[in-house]
Amino acid sequence: MGGSEGRDDKDKKVYFSKASMFPQTPKHAWLNRLQQKDKPKYEPPPRPTTRVGRKKRKAGGTSAAAKLPTVYPTSRCKLRLLRMQRIHDHLLLEEEYVENQERLRKAKAAKEGAATGPDADVDRLADERGRVDDMRGSPMGVGTLEELIDDDHAIVSSTTGPEYYVSIMSFVDKDLLEPGASVLLHHKSVSIVGVLTDDTDPIVSVMKLDKAPTESYADIGGLETQIQEVRESVELPLLHPELYEEMGIKPPKGVILYGAPGTGKTLLAKAVANQTSATFLRIVGSELIQKYLGDGPRLVRQLFQ
Incomplete structure (x- = not known):
């Protein structure tokens, strides 16, 4: 009896839950396993997007690109006029770009032999004319003609110093070459794509002001003594040279104004240029110091010419 009871106690199965230490029957254990299956599995959170601050493009296509932007404000005012002028400039640039692409396409077709007969000659002439226009519209340098070899070749020296044996384009006027x-x-x-008929150096032309000075002596506060001296030494020899001839006095060739910045030196020079209708050149002394020998003195000579 005692042995059988001990064997029965060993055969009994006791179930314990994780939440409590109370024994459970097999029915309760089966319900717990069923509830665990119904629970959702753990999933990691989604990764943050790397596209921060980017906006997706709207799929408008060519219709959206061809549509003109709305101009604000809608009322008639100068701001609206300026914005419409800006749109007009963009349209002109677009038209020029389309024309250039069309011309390049025709030139490429003519080069590949796509066009035949009289159309080929027309396209070839248009291509050559386009090349000439491109050369004339490209950035150009300035040089000095040293020697003429023949009608199509010459030796020139550029502003950078070295000399080159170059060709002369057919549209250049040969009579002006010397x-x-x-x-x-x-x-x-x-x-060589052109000749500068004006003897003035382009650097000197840049120094000239686009508009004549409008300052007068009345705009200068004080400096009565300096104004009187400048008028006698600069203005009178230009406007009334006969006064110096009658007195037998040789007028001065130049005047040097010195002083601290902001004391009216440039203002006085502009007033003299306005009073005598002379050309005002804005130049810094360091601009006359050139890299190669002889360029600086040449600029000084052209300044006083």
């Missing part, structure tokens, strides 16, 4: 003349050079081939 040693010492200033010529325009293509920025890639360094060929």
Whole structure:
């Protein structure tokens, strides 16, 4: 009896839950397993997007690109006029771009032999005319003609110093070519594409003011003594040279104004230029110091010419 009871106690199965230490029957254990199956599995959170602050493009297509932007404000005012002018400039640039692409397409077709007969000659002439326009519209350098070799070739010296054996384009006026003349050079081939008829150096032309000075002596506060001296030494020899001839006095060739910044030196020079209708050149002394020998004195001579 005792042995059988001990064997029965060993055969009994006792179930314990994790939440409590109370024994459970097999029915309760089966319900717990069923509830655990119904629970959702753990899933990691989604990763943050790397596209921060980017906006997706709207799929408008060509219709959205061809649509003109709305101009604000809608009332008639100067701001609306300026914005419409800006849109007009963008449209002109777009038209020029389309024309250039069409011209390049025709030139490429003519080069590949797509066009035949009289159309090929027309396209070839248009291509050559386009090349000439491109050369004329490209950035150009300035050089000096040193020697003419023949009608199609010459030796020029550029502003950077070295000399080049270059070709002369067919549309350049050969009658204007002479040693010492200033010529325009293509920025890639360094060929002569034009002649500067004006003897003035382009650097000197840049120094000139676009508009004549409007300052007068009344705009200068004080400096009565300096104004009187400048008028006697600069203005009178230009406007009334006969007064110096009658007195037998040789007028001065120049005047040097010195003083601290902001004391009216430039203002006084502009007033003299306005009073005598002379050309006012804005130049810094360091601009006359050039890299190569002889360029600085040449600029000084052209300044006083």
